[in-house]
């Protein structure tokens with residue numbers, strides 16, 4: 043095990059990690075997650091996108107219109123400023139990218155494992171935080187809301203689609219989220235590849 | 246020469262009927278395509294293929310239909326006030342209906358023209374004439390709203406209008422009622438002595454903004470100029486105007502103006518006219534007129550203007566020629582190639598077709614002139630004639646072209662559409678119309694590149710076509726499929742006002758370009774309130790400005806205090822930024838103001854003078870949300 047941790051990465055795997063670092067920079071420029079809403083009166087659909095540092099509508103007016111819909115059921119207004127996670131998420135991403143570049147100076151398999159651990163933690167914490175955020179928005183309803191349906195909550199799904207009254211809400215990773223997922227896959231592949239290399243060296 | 250009394254005309258009519266093979270009585274010959282229903286059926290969720298813009302005749306409006314379903318989509322108020330959305334009432338649009346005669350909230354609107362680039366429809370603007378109080382309007386095809394109205398001075402009865410040149414360089418506007426120019430109280434019988442005049446006006450259209458301005462007027466003999474169409478391709482420089490009453494009768498025109506065997510089509514070289522103006526041959530002439538412009542999200546600006554450049558035909562040789570045309574020509578239409586100019590002699594027994602090339606060849610050869618009227622040479626009939634469609638029908642009026650070498654002429658008296666071939670002048674089909682058909686319209690049919698496929702006939706009388714609804718029956722149009730060799734009737738549909746003329750445009754040219762909303766950040770209205778927190782009430786003496794916002798499902802501020810006699814301006818901004826979410830605004834019992842329909846991101850102003858003490862409700866009139874009915878509040882008026 044120890045030998046594997048300190049095994050120097052192959053040239054190809056170093057390049058792959060460098061690639062992961064570079065591609066992760068894109069996550070600053072594209073949304074990570076997207077929630078889309080469709081209802082009979084919105085045939086063209088409404089969409090919301092979660093970026094590393096902000097929440098926007100799929101069109102310039104979608105977020106405003108989602109909030110307008112939500113106010114009838116007493117949901118809080120969704121504004122980027124009220125979500126503290128968005129303040130430190132960019133630094134977490136910077137840390138991941140930094141890690142990938144450091145690996146070029148210290149190209150050991152252990153660094154790849156550290157990357158996997160980091161990504162898994164970021165993913166798990168991120169998803170559970172996202173779920174908590176959705177839960178709060180969906181359950182913390184204004185008791186003076188115009189429309190109150192007994193026992194109804196409006197928590198969107200974490201992943202997949204869900205019907206809420208006449209609205210179908212779907213939640214899926216967007217390109218940024220896919221990049222994060224793909225990075226994890228690449229790192230796991232590298233680990234598998236290095237492990238195989240170690241075995242063949244021993245033999 | 247034919248004799249002119251009504252009796253003889255009727256006799257002539259009956260005689261001609263005998264020549265017209267298919268001309269049997271009305272509905273008996275209704276050859277409805279057997280699968281017509283499926284060809285006009287647009288399934289739920291599907292969209293129509295074509296937009297049809299129909300003028301409303303005496304309604305002063307324009308309406309938008311989908312073709313082939315013939316469903317009515319929208320009425321666009323142009324020259325008439327429209328209580329439905331406050332057009333002509335509110336502070337933003339009331340100046341649109343200002344004229345030198347004051348506020349004229351109605352008109353008689355006949356002709357719709359589509360803007361063109363290189364002779365093809367470009368989907369930017371529609372233009373509409375006002376016959377009664379001479380005006381011309383531009384309707385924007387992004388918002389489907391009237392953006393500009395220009396009054397035409399020194400004219401009466403702006404009927405031959407607004408016909409566009411090939412690139413919409415100019416719109417033509419010509420006199421229907423000749424009058425003393427400048428206006429004066431003169432004996433009416435001086436009409437026959439040349440005391441009355443007509444004018445042809447060149448209205449310039451700004452290439453980028455569409456803004457209208459008067460370039461030049463030409464003083465023409467006092468006939469009645471009825472219709473116009475401009476040339477295309479080789480005849481690009483020319484526009485053609487039909488005229489009647491070249492007899493210059495001033496009473497009982499029915500007889501007096503029907504005496505001569507031929508009246509004229511006036512050929513007008515507008516490029517030459519501009520050249521003469523630039524050479525200083527036009528002189529300064531009076532004439533007061535008004536230009537009203539409604540910029541997006543701003544109050545309309547009405548500007549008083551005075552004086553035009555006037556040109557006399559004798560000072561500009563080569564600019565105008567008269568082509569004799571039988572008999573009291575109504576329509577004058579130029580085919581898609583620009584070669585043939587078809588006259589619609591409403592009392593004629595032939596459809597005369599002039600050749601543009603022949604006209605060019607002979608126009609300046611003395612031996613082809615028969616005489617001259619006030620400096621305008623009169624060419625000999627035979628010299629410019631390309632051919633005549635013999636005994637086509639009774640009362641031929643208007644012709645449209647399908648781009649396949651066929652022409653379709655409406656016949657008022659015999660209530661039919663005749664299809665005939667350009668070049669051979671043979672009638673190939675008679676299509677019954679129900680009844681007394683006026684204009685025809687083919688998709689792109691007056692452009693140089695017709696899209697063909699559909700033709701609508703616009704009728705004056707309905708009689709047995711629909712459920713009776715009192716003495717005035719629905720006005721009506723009919724849809725034909727002209728895509729195959731034989732034109733087929735597809736449907737009848739009732740219309741708003743008199744469906745006078747129409748322009749039809751393929752949907753794909755417009756549907757993706759229409760505006761969905763006004764972006765709030767671009768709202769430049771001086772009284773806009775872009776954020777609910779900025780809503781406020783400002784008092785200036787006895788004037789109160791209420792900066793109000795509307796959003797699903799409330800107004801802000803919602804409680805208003807006022808005193809009897811105070812003038813309240815409700816500047817309402819719709820804060821929505823969603824397609825199809827207007828909010829309405831109306832106050833109970835407001836005597837001088839109707840309703841406002843405020844589009845997303847738009848600001849409009851409702852003026853209200855506080856009446857006797859009491860509590861007055863105001864509310865949203867456009868069903869906007871589940872809580873629309875709660876979108877209401879009160880104004881308290883104290884003594």
Ligand SMILES: [Cu+2]
Nearest residue numbers: 828865869876
């Ligand atoms: Cu409303």
